[in-house]
Amino acid sequence: MNNYTPEFIDSLEENEYFVFGSNEAGIHGAGAAKLALDKFNAQYGKPFGFQGNSFAIPTKDRNIETLPLENIKEYVALSEVFFEQNPDKIFYVTKIGCGLAGLTVAEVAPLFNKAYTLENVYMPEEFYDYISWIVEE
Numbered sequence: 001m002n003n004y005t006p007e008f009i010d011s012l013e014e015n016e017y018f019v020f021g022s023n024e025a026g027i028h029g030a031g032a033a034k035l036a037l038d039k040f041n042a043q044y045g046k047p048f049g050f051q052g053n054s055f056a057i058p059t060k061d062r063n064i065e066t067l068p069l070e071n072i073k074e075y076v077a078l079s080e081v082f083f084e085q086n087p088d089k090i091f092y093v094t095k096i097g098c099g100l101a102g103l104t105v106a107e108v109a110p111l112f113n114k115a116y117t118l119e120n121v122y123m124p125e126e127f128y129d130y131i132s133w134i135v136e137e
Contacts, residue, residue, distance in 0.1 A: 021096035
């Protein structure tokens with residue numbers, strides 16, 4: 001069963017977390033990061049991890065340049081450890097890296113290889129569509 005992240009999220013329950021792409025400076029000034037700051041208690045200056053009802057995964061560096069995929073992959077792997085260790089929490093992964101960072105679904109979706117197996121992680125439908133397309137080949 002695929003758990004899809006809703007297209008629009010404007011409220012969360014206590015055990016739900018908005019997973020967004022951030023930068024290594026923790027400046028949550030635009031896109032999903034700004035939404036996380038304004039609505040889900042993300043903390044300015046904190047680039048990674050739990051923040052209120054949000055969870056940050058860096059996709060950009062301190063200079064707001066897109067990180068290499070290898071670096072993002074490492075942050076995603078660390079995130080998956082948190083997701084797995086907190087089965088009582090629901091994580092709504094947004095299309096991190098696919099907006100302001102300029103990456104494609106084809107580049108980002110495969111980075112979440114472990115998250116697809118976790119029942120408490122919801123992923124964008126486009127990520128599932130891409131992964132199922134790869135698996136069918």
